[in-house]
Amino acid sequence: MRKILIFAAILLSIYGCSSTKELESSQKNNLQVNLDGMTNEKIQFELPKLEYSFDSLEPYIDKETMQIHYEKHHQGYLNKFNDALSKVDKKHKTVKDIMKNISIYPESVRNNGGGFYNHSLYWENLSPKSESPENLDIYKEISKKYGSFDNFKKEFSSLALSLFGSGWIWLSIDRNGEIFISITSNQDNPLMNISKQQGIPLLAIDVWEHAYYLKHQNKRGDYISSIWNIINWDVVNKRYLDFINSKK
Numbered sequence: 001m002r003k004i005l006i007f008a009a010i011l012l013s014i015y016g017c018s019s020t021k022e023l024e025s026s027q028k029n030n031l032q033v034n035l036d037g038m039t040n041e042k043i044q045f046e047l048p049k050l051e052y053s054f055d056s057l058e059p060y061i062d063k064e065t066m067q068i069h070y071e072k073h074h075q076g077y078l079n080k081f082n083d084a085l086s087k088v089d090k091k092h093k094t095v096k097d098i099m100k101n102i103s104i105y106p107e108s109v110r111n112n113g114g115g116f117y118n119h120s121l122y123w124e125n126l127s128p129k130s131e132s133p134e135n136l137d138i139y140k141e142i143s144k145k146y147g148s149f150d151n152f153k154k155e156f157s158s159l160a161l162s163l164f165g166s167g168w169i170w171l172s173i174d175r176n177g178e179i180f181i182s183i184t185s186n187q188d189n190p191l192m193n194i195s196k197q198q199g200i201p202l203l204a205i206d207v208w209e210h211a212y213y214l215k216h217q218n219k220r221g222d223y224i225s226s227i228w229n230i231i232n233w234d235v236v237n238k239r240y241l242d243f244i245n246s247k248k
């Protein structure tokens with residue numbers, strides 16, 4: 001009987017040690033996870049909500065293009081952007097600050113972060129209820145810079161057609177308050193510190209073929225001509241005024 005009791009005590013002792021070690025190890029791991037969470041802030045962006053339905057930009061942009069563009073392309077850029085950010089030592093918390101300092105980030109952040117940011121601007125500056133911009137400050141500014149609003153549209157369209165391959169066409173404002181039209185390749189944008197012409201985007205138009213091919217096939221000119229029917233000039237004007245007011 002005594003032998004049995006001694007054996008049970010030894011077993012209890014071994015089991016007890018093992019449990020304590022597991023507990024300590026588990027606590028250490030949890031602590032490590034928590035500390036990692038505190039020191040490595042998790043930044044994940046989300047897809048902005050569309051303020052209109054997929055079919056509401058017809059006949060200028062068709063429903064199927066809108067749905068694929070938003071749910072597949074934009075979502076794809078967002079997923080890859082979040083994934084790319086999870087692998088870098090993040091230094092900036094907002095997408096704008098990431099764009100402004102893009103030169104310190106890897107190409108995966110540049111391409112997918114640009115794709116995420118650019119498309120967010122694009123959806124916002126389109127609208128099924130496009131109204132005349134004639135009474136807006138941005139209209140006066142554009143007319144002053146380009147001689148007339150029609151001249152601006154011609155110059156914008158012509159530059160869009162000149163872009164080789166995929167990219168974007170922009171109306172932006174530089175740090176001196178001068179508006180300008182520019183094109184960027186792939187998913188670059190004027191906010192990036194690597195862009196030739198840098199500024200705050202006011203109007204973003206996607207000229208990748210996926211933005212228009214189902215409706216307009218290879219006729220980029222037709223897509224650009226039709227896009228003027230669905231521009232949300234209130235949004236463009238607000239971006240312009242936000243910049244002007246920030247300088248006051």
Ligand SMILES: [Fe+2]
Nearest residue numbers: 073206208211
């Ligand atoms: Fe796109």
